[in-house]
Amino acid sequence: MEYMQDLPSLIRKFWEGTASPEEQHRLLQWLSSEGANETFRVLYEQDLRQKTPAMSEQRSEEILKTLLQQTAPPKVRSLSWIGWAAAAAVVAGVIATTLLKKEHEVVKPVVAKAIPRQTDTLRNDGTIAQTLTLRDRSTVQLEPQSLIILGQAFDSTDRRIYLKGKARFKVTKDAGRPFSVQAGNVTTRVLGTEFIVNAQTPQRVTVQLLSGRVLVEGASTVYLKPGESVTATGREMLKTLKKTQEAEPLTFDKTPLNIVFQRIAHKHHIQITYDPNDIRELRFTGSFQETDQLTMMLSVICNMNGLTYRQEEGRIVIQTTR
Numbered sequence: 259m260e261y262m263q264d265l266p267s268l269i270r271k272f273w274e275g276t277a278s279p280e281e282q283h284r285l286l287q288w289l290s291s292e293g294a295n296e297t298f299r300v301l302y303e304q305d306l307r308q309k310t311p312a313m314s315e316q317r318s319e320e321i322l323k324t325l326l327q328q329t330a331p332p333k334v335r336s337l338s339w340i341g342w343a344a345a346a347a348v349v350a351g352v353i354a355t356t357l358l359k360k361e362h363e364v365v366k367p368v369v370a371k372a373i374p375r376q377t378d379t380l381r382n383d384g385t386i387a388q389t390l391t392l393r394d395r396s397t398v399q400l401e402p403q404s405l406i407i408l409g410q411a412f413d414s415t416d417r418r419i420y421l422k423g424k425a426r427f428k429v430t431k432d433a434g435r436p437f438s439v440q441a442g443n444v445t446t447r448v449l450g451t452e453f454i455v456n457a458q459t460p461q462r463v464t465v466q467l468l469s470g471r472v473l474v475e476g477a478s479t480v481y482l483k484p485g486e487s488v489t490a491t492g493r494e495m496l497k498t499l500k501k502t503q504e505a506e507p508l509t510f511d512k513t514p515l516n517i518v519f520q521r522i523a524h525k526h527h528i529q530i531t532y533d534p535n536d537i538r539e540l541r542f543t544g545s546f547q548e549t550d551q552l553t554m555m556l557s558v559i560c561n562m563n564g565l566t567y568r569q570e571e572g573r574i575v576i577q578t579t580r
Contacts, residue, residue: 381405385572386528389551396437399426399551424456444490445475464489508546515540518559519576526552532576536565
């Protein structure tokens, strides 16, 4: 039963980000085994006898809330054992790029064995933002080192997304299926609009509305109008709403390409490299909106000037086609 003693340590190391690839592989193998459910039962009985929580109630409730995809966690006894089961289930889902389907009976413990089907996990491990189109035709501009998880019922009655990191959402209107994004303890609910959620620091979540109207739920409830933003810090929702600075379009009028690339690189926080001789005497006239993607900008500029581009680790390389 040595693996039972190692299990809490492996799960804790995974959440702390210190688990080695070998430990992650061993943990995933165990969570997929037939004995996983029985081991959680034994851990549960041990926990009742020892009265020692395997993890804090706050952490247990947070994980259980995410798995069950509900706004408020249910009141369930013996949260320590359920917390380990929920934590193990999430670990299995993250490693295997799947997530548990929620249980319809909230008092029923969630275990790794109860995975009826996969839930979509979309991540951006690159160095520049990626634009994704969801099944409902909504689009997500996912920033580097960020991920979203689509709720189990995304295609039917509810369009629910869990976000880790930062993303920009442009939501297709559908009054019959509300769209919501949960980031940490903050939930943003919309019908059809465009907004940005920044949860790169989990304890500080910022929601910025670009168009439409959204309802932001945290420690309190706040409605946003276009150009407004709100920040939730810890258990407090900052009441002060501030107008976000209007994003001006990138406009060029016979502008030398070295200046064009310099402004685009600054806007998108990325390095753009080229041979100065390749772009000497080349200019560009045009305008790009705030919503235009980096790849679209580069394609337009390069096609008009006989250039090509490629993406490398952390930078864009511009070359001539001649």
